[in-house]
Amino acid sequence: MIIRRAKSDDAQGIAEVHVDSWRSTYQGIIPDDFLDNLSVEQRTELWKINIAKEGNYVVVAENNAGQIIGFADAWKRDSNAVENASDLTSIYLLENYQGKGIGKRLFQAQFAHFKKMGYEKIFVEVLEENKTRFFYEYYGAKLVQTVQIKIGGKILNELIYVWEKVDDVIEKIESR
Incomplete structure (x- = not known):
């Protein structure tokens, strides 16, 4: 298992995980017709933009065969006016890889980035x-x-959460 920063040619693999994980995670939460109409092609174009956008930090998890099986991204939302703050905007994994510590490793990579960038508070939005x-x-x-x-x-x-201190999160990740 490899966790690394995303490159532009990872966009399709990220899009495939994005669509698949939305369909499995949000089944019964978001209407089926919306989930059925998610498009890997459209998401690929979105991820090309997201990976290239200045200030975005996208990491991927690859299995031993080199397939992208998860990703996490972070950037400061336009609605976030808090100084020294950023947003964890997503973490998604293919369903077969959930519960194996991969999400934690993606989360850890994002918090290492937040610390490096000098952020103190981190926000995340998640459906209830x-x-x-x-x-x-x-x-x-x-x-x-x-x-x-x-x-x-x-x-x-949609629930909006905050971590008040990046160092506290890193300490907890490392202690587990």
Whole structure:
């Protein structure tokens, strides 16, 4: 298993994980017709832009065969006006690779980046029904706000969490 920074030619592999993991993670949460219409081609174009965009930090997890099986990305959202802060914008893994510590390694890579960049506070947004929120809570994220968003015509609760100190998260990751 390799965790490394994404390159432009990783866009399709990231898009495949993105679409597949949305379909498995959000089944029964987001309407099926929305999930069925997700496009690897469209997501590939999105990821080409995301990887190239200044300020974005995208890492991938590769299995031993060199296939991208997960990714995580981080950048400061336009809505984040907090000084010395950034956002963990996603962590996704193919379902068969979940529960094996790979998500933790992607998370660790992002927090090492946050520390290197001098960020103190890190925000993450997660759907209330997404079990990943418990992973974030385990590593010390505190719920600061709940907002409603619409995806596929359905109103969903999105939880906004914050980690107040990057060093505290790194310490907890390393102690486990």
